[in-house]
Amino acid sequence: MSVLKQRQYPAFLVIVAVSVWVTITGNYSFFSNLLDVYPVSWMNIGFIGSLSVLLVAVTNILVSPFAVGRMFKPVLVLVLLISAASAYFMDAYNVIVSSEVLESALQTDASESLGLLNTRLFMYLLLAGVLPGLMVWVLPIKHQGVFRSLLSRGKLMAISSVAIVAMLLLFNSSYASFFREHKSVRFYTNPETPIYTAIKYAKQKLDVAEHVAYQKIGLDAKQQPVEGKRRLIVLVVGETARWDHFSLNGYGKATNPTLAQRDVVSFDHVSSCGTATAVSVPCMFSILDRDHYSERVAKASDNVLDIAQRAGVTVAWMDNNSDSKGVALRVPYTSYRNPEINRQCDDECRDIGMLDGVQKLVSSTPSGDILVVLHQMGSHGPEYAKRYPKSFEKFKPSCSSNLLEECSQEEIDNAYDNSILYTDFFLGQVIDYLRSVSTDFSPAMLYISDHGESLGEKGIFLHGFPYALAPESQKHVPMIFWSGREFAQVQHKLEEPDFSHREFSQDNLFHTLLGLLDVKTSVYQRAMDIFSS
Ligand SMILES: [Zn+2]
Numbered sequence: 001m002s003v004l005k006q007r008q009y010p011a012f013l014v015i016v017a018v019s020v021w022v023t024i025t026g027n028y029s030f031f032s033n034l035l036d037v038y039p040v041s042w043m044n045i046g047f048i049g050s051l052s053v054l055l056v057a058v059t060n061i062l063v064s065p066f067a068v069g070r071m072f073k074p075v076l077v078l079v080l081l082i083s084a085a086s087a088y089f090m091d092a093y094n095v096i097v098s099s100e101v102l103e104s105a106l107q108t109d110a111s112e113s114l115g116l117l118n119t120r121l122f123m124y125l126l127l128a129g130v131l132p133g134l135m136v137w138v139l140p141i142k143h144q145g146v147f148r149s150l151l152s153r154g155k156l157m158a159i160s161s162v163a164i165v166a167m168l169l170l171f172n173s174s175y176a177s178f179f180r181e182h183k184s185v186r187f188y189t190n191p192e193t194p195i196y197t198a199i200k201y202a203k204q205k206l207d208v209a210e211h212v213a214y215q216k217i218g219l220d221a222k223q224q225p226v227e228g229k230r231r232l233i234v235l236v237v238g239e240t241a242r243w244d245h246f247s248l249n250g251y252g253k254a255t256n257p258t259l260a261q262r263d264v265v266s267f268d269h270v271s272s273c274g275t276a277t278a279v280s281v282p283c284m285f286s287i288l289d290r291d292h293y294s295e296r297v298a299k300a301s302d303n304v305l306d307i308a309q310r311a312g313v314t315v316a317w318m319d320n321n322s323d324s325k326g327v328a329l330r331v332p333y334t335s336y337r338n339p340e341i342n343r344q345c346d347d348e349c350r351d352i353g354m355l356d357g358v359q360k361l362v363s364s365t366p367s368g369d370i371l372v373v374l375h376q377m378g379s380h381g382p383e384y385a386k387r388y389p390k391s392f393e394k395f396k397p398s399c400s401s402n403l404l405e406e407c408s409q410e411e412i413d414n415a416y417d418n419s420i421l422y423t424d425f426f427l428g429q430v431i432d433y434l435r436s437v438s439t440d441f442s443p444a445m446l447y448i449s450d451h452g453e454s455l456g457e458k459g460i461f462l463h464g465f466p467y468a469l470a471p472e473s474q475k476h477v478p479m480i481f482w483s484g485r486e487f488a489q490v491q492h493k494l495e496e497p498d499f500s501h502r503e504f505s506q507d508n509l510f511h512t513l514l515g516l517l518d519v520k521t522s523v524y525q526r527a528m529d530i531f532s533s
Contacts, residue, residue, distance in 0.1 A: 068146070093460070218310065229486055232442070237321075259431075315371050343356060347389075396414060397410070443487070
């Protein structure tokens with residue numbers, strides 16, 4: 001009986017309360033980025049206040065059509081949770097919840113996700129999401145019929161729209177400059193951006209899932225008859241390595257003591273296709289260039305590995321990362337994140353363990369050319385200190401927390417640089433192995449990172465920014481080449497003085513691999529092959 005006497009709250013009021021709550025708790029990053037470009041002043045204070053009203057109004061409009069009937073409470077709770085989780089990632093790493101970030105989050109496996117968990121995330125979820133969500137869940141709501149509740153939502157949306165128009169008119173010149181000059185700040189709005197991103201992402205996935213006929217390309221692929229020794233090419237796909245932290249490229253700390261002793265070419269201007277593994281990796285193996293890349297088209301057609309295999313090359317993918325992102329679906333694939341396969345595991349399985357696989361493959365392949373892809377764990381963040389064995393802790397003190405803001409810039413850089421030092425060692429070992437088999441093979445190694453990383457510049461960490469807004473450090477990647485003297489076809493190129501200073505990108509990989517393997521096919525473009533004369 002007491003339930004009937006209990007006070008019941010009108011639904012629209014609860015929606016407004018949730019909108020106000022997420023605007024306050026979920027938009028710290030939005031307002032701090034806003035205050036960078038509109039510092040607090042008498043001129044700006046009204047505009048900043050109007051943006052708060054605008055955010056509440058937009059959230060009302062977004063939520064209202066769905067928070068009806070039985071869905072009322074689930075929708076509001078979901079909005080609170082999305083807002084709390086997004087706020088954590090935006091506040092902790094200054095990242096935008098872009099489809100790249102969402103893709104990485106969803107494609108990341110459990111052990112990688114654990115790397116992001118910490119007490120601060122837990123507190124965000126609890127205080128900004130779970131507790132207010134529970135309150136909404138137990139709150140007695142005034143029951144209305146479907147018609148009346150739709151009418152009430154319509155009213156709320158109309159009032160919110162009027163508020164939006166009023167704010168735009170009152171501060172029209174500020175809004176004009178805001179949308180013109182500071183477009184990127186709006187990507188920090190919460191929950192607007194995460195919801196928009198989630199819808200966009202779902203639409204992309206539906207597009208990909210929609211059946212598209214698989215297209216084989218390069219059906220005419222044939223290898224030129226091999227003259228001399230068999231070719232053995234190791235392609236190392238790096239992870240999260242940024243160009244400017246390699247001492248080969250002028251970095252102040254000695255992160256490349258091993259490669260400095262090998263006769264390698266390090267390229268100065270190589271750009272990535274995306275800012276996340278899930279974009280860059282399939283893109284670099286696909287025939288599509290960055291401007292035309294689409295996950296749907298790339299997944300439904302052959303990539304350069306398929307073509308090389310068809311031409312008679314023995315192809316294999318060895319992976320110490322999450323997976324091949326769909327690239328190695330039709331070629332032999334082995335994961336090295338398992339101590340039963342990888343003999344070099346301590347806290348985690350090390351990239352160097354994949355070398356055993358290369359040796360086995362080489363000794364069990366009696367004829368023809370070999371192309372092996374080694375997909376590294378590299379410098380995957382935020383726990384850079386986990387990416388190398390203790391003996392590689394050369395730069396100290398280093399950050400060992402996944403809460404990067406708890407570490408100083410120096411500690412973060414040191415941990416990251418130690419992971420680059422380990423990559424340097426790994427690449428050195430690959431080269432030494434290739435040298436050791438050069439009596440039987442013409443060996444070559446090409447290393448290219450998938451994307452870079454932000455290490456706190458402008459408060460930004462990790463990667464996954466939308467490409468157009470991404471800082472240089474996320475797009476400028478290292479690319480390193482080594483070959484034995486036997487690899488005659490590239491020698492003339494290596495002798496050109498400006499060769500390593502030319503501009504290349506991951507778009508070049510498809511054609512460069514075909515060129516290195518001497519695969520003749522109509523889809524090969526000589527101009528895109530970095531070694532073609
Ligand atoms: Zn990556």
